Amino acid sequence: MSSPTGPATQGTFLGMPAVPPRSPYGTGHLRGERSFPRAAHDELGNEQLRRNLGKATHSIRAKRLAVTGELPDWEQLRDTGSAIKTDTMNRLPELLEQLERKVTERGGTVHWARDGVEANEIVTRLVRETGSDEILKVKSMATQEIGLNEHLASQGIAALETDLAELIVQLADDRPSHILVPAIHRNREEIREIFLRHIPGVDPALDADPARLAAAARAFLREKFMTTKVAVSGANFGIAETGTLAVVESEGNGRMCLTLPEMLITVMGIEKVLPRFQDLEVFLQLLPRSSTGERMNPYTSLWTGVTPGDGPQEFHLVLLDNGRTAALADRIGRAALNCIRCSACLNVCPVYERTGGHAYGSTYPGPIGAVLTPQLAGMHGAKNDPNSSLPYASSLCGACFDACPVKIDIPSLLVELRHQHTEQSGTTAEKLAMKAAAAVMKRPGLFTAAQKAAGLGRVPAGRDGTLSRLPPPLNGWSDSRDTPAPPKQTFRSWFASAEGAAAMRAAAEEGARHTDDAPHTDDAPQEES
Amino acid sequence: MRIALFATCLGDTLFPEAVKSTAVLLARLGHDVVFPPQQTCCGQMHVNTGYQREPVPLVRNFAEQFGDPAIEAVVVPSGSCAGSVRHQHEIVAERYGDAALRAGVAAVRTKTYELSEFLVDVLDLTDVGAYFPHRVTYHPTCHSLRMLRVGEKPLRLLRAVEGIDLVELPEADACCGFGGTFAVKNAETSTAMLRDKMDHITGTGAAVCTAGDSSCLMHIGGGLSRIRSGKRTLHLAQILAATRTAPHVLTEAAR
Numbered sequence: 001m002s003s004p005t006g007p008a009t010q011g012t013f014l015g016m017p018a019v020p021p022r023s024p025y026g027t028g029h030l031r032g033e034r035s036f037p038r039a040a041h042d043e044l045g046n047e048q049l050r051r052n053l054g055k056a057t058h059s060i061r062a063k064r065l066a067v068t069g070e071l072p073d074w075e076q077l078r079d080t081g082s083a084i085k086t087d088t089m090n091r092l093p094e095l096l097e098q099l100e101r102k103v104t105e106r107g108g109t110v111h112w113a114r115d116g117v118e119a120n121e122i123v124t125r126l127v128r129e130t131g132s133d134e135i136l137k138v139k140s141m142a143t144q145e146i147g148l149n150e151h152l153a154s155q156g157i158a159a160l161e162t163d164l165a166e167l168i169v170q171l172a173d174d175r176p177s178h179i180l181v182p183a184i185h186r187n188r189e190e191i192r193e194i195f196l197r198h199i200p201g202v203d204p205a206l207d208a209d210p211a212r213l214a215a216a217a218r219a220f221l222r223e224k225f226m227t228t229k230v231a232v233s234g235a236n237f238g239i240a241e242t243g244t245l246a247v248v249e250s251e252g253n254g255r256m257c258l259t260l261p262e263m264l265i266t267v268m269g270i271e272k273v274l275p276r277f278q279d280l281e282v283f284l285q286l287l288p289r290s291s292t293g294e295r296m297n298p299y300t301s302l303w304t305g306v307t308p309g310d311g312p313q314e315f316h317l318v319l320l321d322n323g324r325t326a327a328l329a330d331r332i333g334r335a336a337l338n339c340i341r342c343s344a345c346l347n348v349c350p351v352y353e354r355t356g357g358h359a360y361g362s363t364y365p366g367p368i369g370a371v372l373t374p375q376l377a378g379m380h381g382a383k384n385d386p387n388s389s390l391p392y393a394s395s396l397c398g399a400c401f402d403a404c405p406v407k408i409d410i411p412s413l414l415v416e417l418r419h420q421h422t423e424q425s426g427t428t429a430e431k432l433a434m435k436a437a438a439a440v441m442k443r444p445g446l447f448t449a450a451q452k453a454a455g456l457g458r459v460p461a462g463r464d465g466t467l468s469r470l471p472p473p474l475n476g477w478s479d480s481r482d483t484p485a486p487p488k489q490t491f492r493s494w495f496a497s498a499e500g501a502a503a504m505r506a507a508a509e510e511g512a513r514h515t516d517d518a519p520h521t522d523d524a525p526q527e528e529s
Numbered sequence: 530m531r532i533a534l535f536a537t538c539l540g541d542t543l544f545p546e547a548v549k550s551t552a553v554l555l556a557r558l559g560h561d562v563v564f565p566p567q568q569t570c571c572g573q574m575h576v577n578t579g580y581q582r583e584p585v586p587l588v589r590n591f592a593e594q595f596g597d598p599a600i601e602a603v604v605v606p607s608g609s610c611a612g613s614v615r616h617q618h619e620i621v622a623e624r625y626g627d628a629a630l631r632a633g634v635a636a637v638r639t640k641t642y643e644l645s646e647f648l649v650d651v652l653d654l655t656d657v658g659a660y661f662p663h664r665v666t667y668h669p670t671c672h673s674l675r676m677l678r679v680g681e682k683p684l685r686l687l688r689a690v691e692g693i694d695l696v697e698l699p700e701a702d703a704c705c706g707f708g709g710t711f712a713v714k715n716a717e718t719s720t721a722m723l724r725d726k727m728d729h730i731t732g733t734g735a736a737v738c739t740a741g742d743s744s745c746l747m748h749i750g751g752g753l754s755r756i757r758s759g760k761r762t763l764h765l766a767q768i769l770a771a772t773r774t775a776p777h778v779l780t781e782a783a784r
Contacts, residue, residue, distance in 0.1 A: 040718050050721075350704045354721040393715060395708025395722070396577060398675035415617075418579025434580045441538065441570040442586035451542050466754055476716025480723065481751030484543060491536045491545035495552065495564050503549070504556045510774060511557035514658055 020326040021114055022378040028116040028147040028322075029175070030377035032361015035389035039359040049185050049356050056184050057347045063293025064344060064403075071285075081286045082407040084279050085338035088271075089328060095240040095273045096319060102243025106305020108315040115322045116146030119267060122318050123148060123232060124155050126265055132230050134158040137166075138257040139247050140234025141341060142267045142320050144176065145363040145376075148232070159232070160224055162253040164217055171198040177357030177365060179343035180291045185356050188213065214251075221253055231261040231312070235268040236340070237283060238317070241276045244304045245317070248287060248297045255301050264303075264312035270319050271328075271337040283340060286405040290342035323376030332416045336371045338406045345400035345410060351393055360393065361386050367400035371413045379417075381425040388425070391417035454486045461485030531561045533600040535591075535641070537610045537743070538570035544743040547764035551606040551644055554657065554770040565594040573613035576621065578710045585625045588618045592633030595641070602651060603641040606766050608673030608741050611643040616676060643673060644766055645741055649682040655689045660773045662692030666735035667765075668726070668749065670742040671704050683741055683765055690768060696733045700725075707748035723752045731758055736779065741765045 023030050032039055043049060068074050088095060100110040113119035123143075127135055135152070137143065137159050149159045149170075161170045165183040169176050172194045176182030183191070188208040195202055195213065199220050206216055233254070237246040245266055247254050258264060274283065288297040306315050328334045346352045346366030357365030362373040370390040379388035391414045400410040422431060440446045461467050465485050470478040477483075494500040532555055540548040555562045571591055572584030591614065595603045605611040615638050622634040648654050667687060673679045687695050706712065706722025726749060730738045738753075740746050743764055750762035761779075771777035 037715050037717070040715065044717050044721055350706070350722050351715075351718055354718050391579070392711065393718075395671070395704050395706060395711045395719070397671035397704035397708070399671075399702075399704070402675060412620075415577060415579070418577075419581050422579040423582075430578070431580070434575055434578065434583050438572070438575060438580075438583040438587060441572075442590055444567040444569055444590075447538075447569045454542055464754075466751075468755070473713060477713050479716060480720040480755060481712075481748060482754040483751055484747070486543055487545055489545060491541045491548040492564065492566065494545060494549060496566070500549075503553060504562065507553040507556040508559070510772070511559050514557075515559065 020329050021321070021323070022326050023145075023323040023376050024115050024117060025378070025380065025383070028145055029363045030145060030323075030373050030387075032359075032386045034361070035386045036355075036359055036361075036393040037389065039361060039386075040355040040393075043355045043359045046356075048187070050354065052185055052187050053353055053356055056181065057353050060181075060293055060347045064290060064347070067289045067293050067295055071289075077282060077285055078405055078407050080282050081340075081405055082338065084274065084282060085340075085406050086335075088273060088275060089334055089337055092270065092273070092328060095275055096270055098240040099238055099243060099273055099317075100319075102240065103305060103315075103317050104243075106243050108243070108305040108317055111316060111318045113318055113320050113322070116320070119143075119146050119318050119320050119322070120148055120151040122316075123265055123267065124152060124157065126263070126316055127152070127157055127230050128155075130230055130263055132157070132228070134160065134228055134230075136160055136162050136224060136228045136231040136257050136261065138162045138231070138233050138254040139236070139249055140232065140267055141179065141363055142234050142269050142322075143232060145269075146267075146320070146322060148267070160228075162221055162224075162257050163249065164214060164251055164253065167217055167221070168194055171195070175358060176363070178346060179341050179364065179366070179368075180346075181343070185358070218253075221256075225253075225256045225260050229261055230263045230265065231257045232265045232267065233258055235266050235272055236287065237280065238268050238273045239275075239277050239280070240273050242304060244277065244302050246280065247301045248284070249299050249301075250292065250297055252299050255299050258301050258303060259311045261312055263314040263316070265316045265318065267318045267320055270321055270324050271339075287340055287342050290340075290344040290403070290405040323378070326378075327372070327375040330375070333371075333375050333413065335408055336368065336375055336413055338408050339368050339372065340406060342405055344403040344405060348399040348403045349394075350397060350399070351395065355393075360390060362390075367394060367410045367414075368404075368408070370394060371408075371410055371417065374417055374421075379421050379424070381421070388421050391415075391421060448490075448492070451486070451490050451492075455488065530601050531563065531599055532647075533595055533597075533603045534562055534564050535568060535571070535595065535603050535605045535610065535614075536564070537605060537607045539747070540606060540743050543747070544764065547606055547743050547766050550764065550766040550770035551604065554766060555604065557770075557772075558652065558654070558657065563600070565597075568594045571610045571613045571618075572621070573610055573617060574709055576613065576617045577708075581621050581624055584621060585630075588621045588626070588634060589630055591618065592630065592637050595637050596633050601640065602647060603637065604644055604647045605641060606644045606741070606764060607743060608643045608670050608677055608679065609744060611641055611646075612672040612676035614638055614641045643677055643679060643741060644769075645673075645679050645683040645686055646677060648686060648769075655685045657686065657689070657769050659690040659769045659771055660692055660776060661690050661768045661771045662694075663737055663779055664694040664696060664733075664735045665737045665739055665768065666696050666698040666730060666733045667701070668698055668705065668730075668738055668740040668745065669701055670740050670745045673741050674702055679741070686765070686769060687739070691773075693768070696735050698733060698738075699729045701729075705745050705749050707745050709744070712748060719748075720752075723748060727752050727756065727758065731760060735760065737761055737763050737768075739763050739765050739768055 168183040178184040192208040352366040466482040572587035575584035706719040712719040746762040
């Protein structure tokens with residue numbers, strides 16, 4: 001399979017299906033500037049970041065375990081969530097058409113955007129038609145993914161984030177580093193500094209008390225809610241059956257945003273659709289428990305089209321592809337689209353815990369980001385794409401799979417993406433080494449010879465029998481770990497030797513003696529605790 | 530029971546003591562231990578690094594060497610290699626294999642066990658007659674824990690060891706940072722994970738950190754050796770194989 005690097009039509013002939021388009025190269029925030037190991041190098045050196053992250057992820061982890069543990073049917077809920085999402089992906093086109101029909105019936109307008117460029121243009125046009133030059137935003141990873149704020153700014157339209165954490169990130173001219181807690185890498189003192197510097201007219205005596213910080217942000221935002229005519233939101237769910245959109249949040253700023261402006265534009269990734277209204281029963285239990293460790297999130301807002309005299313009088317839904325059908329077209333990779341963006345996998349990931357979200361270079365960091373980002377935006381081997389380092393940014397420990405509320409097998413997907421990457425990347429030194437290793441290991445005679453050669457590794461080993469420096473590319477390993485020199489004798493040669501045979505005989509005799517005297521197997525049950 | 534031992538390429542070459550202990554232990558428990566001499570490697574390193582075409586001959590060789598119906602069980606002193614046989618061989622065979630390979634893989638995977646699983650689930654043992662009078666802490670390796678779900682089995686075996694002072698490892702289920710080629714490709718992140726694991730181990734005051742995977746122990750032991758911690762790592766099989774008549778002499782780790 002070749003990697004799609006250009007527009008979908010390139011190289012397509014009549015009668016041949018086009019490769020589904022990925023997010024266009026060089027747009028939005030689905031690609032960092034450096035590979036994961038390079039970006040991680042800088043983040044690992046930031047002690048403050050490590051402390052902030054360690055503290056935050058450990059506390060959310062504990063809360064999540066407490067609230068998922070108290071549900072007797074948690075595992076069934078996970079299975080149900082997984083089944084509903086799988087069913088959704090299996091008939092996505094049909095459900096999206098149903099959603100469009102229902103939204104239209106209820107007075108909304110549906111727009112289809114193949115990629116971020118199209119979505120940005122649609123939103124810009126809609127805002128411009130109102131004559132506004134500022135908008136409010138809430139809860140949208142999709143618009144972060146496509147770089148909407150930057151695009152609007154280039155067109156003279158100012159976008160203000162109203163989610164507290166996103167506001168912090170925006171004021172600091174920073175980038176989010178977590179799906180749910182975008183400012184997880186900042187502590188209270190840092191936030192106080194940001195507010196003092198960037199919120200106009202803020203009390204100079206502001207301290208770092210969370211309630212006071214929130215109040216300062218609220219005062220600033222209230223003013224904006226009362227005066228801004230257009231809002232852009234994301235959506236946690238879109239219900240095909242009824243045309244209802246849903247946003248869940250903690251602060252209530254989202255509800256202000258969704259109800260006060262005259263026009264509401266929702267940008268939703270096409271994978272967020274759910275078949276039935278009743279499906280919310282499952283996901284409104286799974287999502288808050290997995291993400292914030294709460295039984296319920298404080299605010300759940302649902303809206304269906306337009307209600308005359310109540311709320312925004314104009315509603316637009318922008319359905320965003322941006323690489324999603326490419327992911328859907330991949331038999332194995334499509335499971336990643338089941339993600340409900342809860343961030344449970346980030347909070348349990350030992351790699352994320354050390355490097356933080358910026359090292360992933362994408363709107364979607366952590367384990368699910370390492371799977372989703374390369375699928376949405378591709379891994380362009382020829383361009384030395386940082387995204388091709390993401391599937392390797394995991395030790396495959398599996399904690400993410402255990403935590404995922406919809407049971408996405410992230411480790412297997414990472415291994416699959418690694419496979420796709422090596423298949424696409426032509427002949428590399430690594431591939432040659434892997435081929436050579438397999439060639440040796442498939443021939444037991446050669447393997448035994450190689451083991452003997454490895455025994456020569458004893459020579460450079462020191463008196464303590466360890467190797468402390470290894471040549472590239474193994475020097476990263478040997479910078480912090482000693483390696484034992486291969487012992488003189490392999491297991492197989494010991495087992496085949498007279499010494500090995502004698503040891504095995506002695507063990508069998510010892511066992512037989514014990515079985516005669518005092519059989520250990522019989523007293524086993526008392527030993528358990 | 531006729532048991533075939535899969536030594537694993539790493540165990541055979543770098544950590545033969547762990548494999549010898551496994552063989553001796555199974556013989557002491559009264560079993561007929563065989564070593565199919567044409568065995569080499571399960572191919573886990575290939576699959577985990579992104580190569581599924583290259584290990585096809587390895588998967589085929591494994592199925593051939595251990596496919597003999599006279600072999601009642603294949604025992605592996607490694608959670609990750611047992612996991613590879615159980616889960617990855619199927620993926621490789623589905624993608625690149627023929628019907629014969631798929632059938633061979635399916636036949637072998639159901640009788641392949643990690644050591645602690647085999648002792649507890651198949652042999653129904655918790656006390657294997659071991660003697661190890663030292664303070665020990667146990668690190669549950671990720672693949673044992675989450676791919677094979679061995680759970681408390683290794684701890685039940687360890688608790689039954691005579692003379693042992695078993696101490697709990699804080700944040701035991703956190704990955705040590707090895708992850709095969711992850712430790713090379715993302716060496717610095719891996720080191721940061723290793724540092725926390727080593728802090729937890731030294732904090733327990735244990736003389737020995739044990740686990741069911743030589744690869745994770747190579748990583749942890751390599752780190753402990755580099756910082757001259759005085760602590761050492763030992764495979765679970767080496768503790769379970771030690772007896773009063775043939776005790777394990779705990780050599781002092783490099784200082």
